[in-house]
Amino acid sequence: MEKIFKKVQKYTLPQDVKKMGLYPYFIPADGIIGPITSIYGKPKLMFGSNNYMGLTNHPEMIKAGCDALKNYGTGCTGSRFLNGTLELHLELEEKLAKFMEKEGAITFSTGYQTNLGVLSGLTHKGDFIISDELNHASIVDGCRLSYAETKVYKHNDMEDLERVLQSLPKNKGKLIVSDGVFSMEGSLALVPQLAELSEQYSARLMIDDAHGVGYLGDHGEGVVGHFNLTNEVDLIVGTFSKSFASIGGFCVTNDDVINYIQHHARSFIFSASLLPPAVATIIKAIELIENGDDMRKKVMSNARLFESGLRKLGFETGASQTPVVPVYIRDEIKVLKVWKALLAEGLYANPVRAPGVAVGDELLRNSLMATHTDEQIRDALEIYETVGLKFDLI
Numbered sequence: 331m332e333k334i335f336k337k338v339q340k341y342t343l344p345q346d347v348k349k350m351g352l353y354p355y356f357i358p359a360d361g362i363i364g365p366i367t368s369i370y371g372k373p374k375l376m377f378g379s380n381n382y383m384g385l386t387n388h389p390e391m392i393k394a395g396c397d398a399l400k401n402y403g404t405g406c407t408g409s410r411f412l413n414g415t416l417e418l419h420l421e422l423e424e425k426l427a428k429f430m431e432k433e434g435a436i437t438f439s440t441g442y443q444t445n446l447g448v449l450s451g452l453t454h455k456g457d458f459i460i461s462d463e464l465n466h467a468s469i470v471d472g473c474r475l476s477y478a479e480t481k482v483y484k485h486n487d488m489e490d491l492e493r494v495l496q497s498l499p500k501n502k503g504k505l506i507v508s509d510g511v512f513s514m515e516g517s518l519a520l521v522p523q524l525a526e527l528s529e530q531y532s533a534r535l536m537i538d539d540a541h542g543v544g545y546l547g548d549h550g551e552g553v554v555g556h557f558n559l560t561n562e563v564d565l566i567v568g569t570f571s572k573s574f575a576s577i578g579g580f581c582v583t584n585d586d587v588i589n590y591i592q593h594h595a596r597s598f599i600f601s602a603s604l605l606p607p608a609v610a611t612i613i614k615a616i617e618l619i620e621n622g623d624d625m626r627k628k629v630m631s632n633a634r635l636f637e638s639g640l641r642k643l644g645f646e647t648g649a650s651q652t653p654v655v656p657v658y659i660r661d662e663i664k665v666l667k668v669w670k671a672l673l674a675e676g677l678y679a680n681p682v683r684a685p686g687v688a689v690g691d692e693l694l695r696n697s698l699m700a701t702h703t704d705e706q707i708r709d710a711l712e713i714y715e716t717v718g719l720k721f722d723l724i
């Protein structure tokens with residue numbers, strides 16, 4: 331048999347898991363993904379989205395998207411570099427730079443493409459990228475695409491990071507990169523220590539704050555602002571697919587770095603630009619988030635309410651500082667069984683197994699929205715209690 335497709339025919343793991351009735355992926359929602367989301371025609375409590383600020387069904391967001399569709403059409407049919415730049419893209423980048431309190435901004439069509447483009451465009455042969463071992467796959471892939479050499483340090487372990495930095499030649503380019511919020515555990519990167527070490531070892535620092543922008547910081551600018559270190563962190567990247575309830579990615583930094591990335595990031599140059607309705611909804615989301623103190627407080631208090639309820643029931647929840655609330659199951663089959671039972675009882679959460687987490691750390695990833703009500707949180711806890719008892723988790 332010919333080699334390329336031989337492995338394809340042998341790869342039956344998903345089908346096998348489907349036969350067991352435990353396949354958890356590609357479950358389609360049939361309406362807006364809000365606190366209650368319809369799945370297979372039945373309303374479910376949605377505790378598995380990244381819609382932290384709850385903006386996906388905000389009427390002003392929907393109106394902004396519809397208006398842009400009417401005014402600018404369905405797509406831009408080209409790269410930002412050539413025919414794909416609208417005035418709307420420039421307006422977004424200007425607003426975003428101000429919102430993030432950096433000189434300039436560049437937007438990409440996804441957060442994934444942002445990490446590919448920024449990392450591979452900015453670092454070259456002879457440089458070093460120093461990356462946390464739990465960084466998101468898009469950072470890992472950006473490192474792979476770069477001609478720089480990647481060194482990995484143990485998760486959030488500053489001693490190990492320093493050990494790596496000490497081992498590198500003094501005169502070489504160095505870029506430290508870390509997630510801002512580690513999205514499975516909901517923990518924060520140690521940004522103050524990262525900034526100190528980058529200063530001490532003449533390295534540049536890049537924080538991917540995909541999961542922190544929106545609810546952290548005094549106006550939603552994220553983990554870097556939360557630590558008051560906007561000037562010390564050289565590059566902040568993020569996504570519009572979570573708190574901004576749209577799609578796309580961004581990098582904010584100094585104008586001269588933006589200029590360089592614009593002309594060297596291949597995932598920016600050789601890919602079509604963000605759709606007009608996406609750009610318009612992001613602009614609206616920035617406005618709502620900037621004035622969203624209540625939403626910020628609510629998503630955090632919702633998360634702590636849910637987390638303390640789970641703990642009281644006896645679940646293992648880890649040490650989240652964000653709207654992400656993990657429930658550790660620590661068994662790769664049981665996590666699927668618990669996920670399925672929760673869904674049958676009316677709650678959607680995300681089952682996470684290796685490589686999303688280390689083997690033995692299997693968990694259900696719950697994430698709260700600013701728009702969850704106390705009643706919905708109580709209902710979710712009741713469902714967890716029923717299922718937890720059934721599976722001897724509590």
Ligand SMILES: Cc1ncc(COP(=O)(O)O)c(C=O)c1O
Pocket residue numbers: 440441442443445466468509513538539540541569570571577578579
């Ligand atoms: C830390 C981090 N970076 C980047 C991304 C990719 O973002 P996008 O969904 O916009 O491609 C994600 C998405 O999960 C993420 O968690």
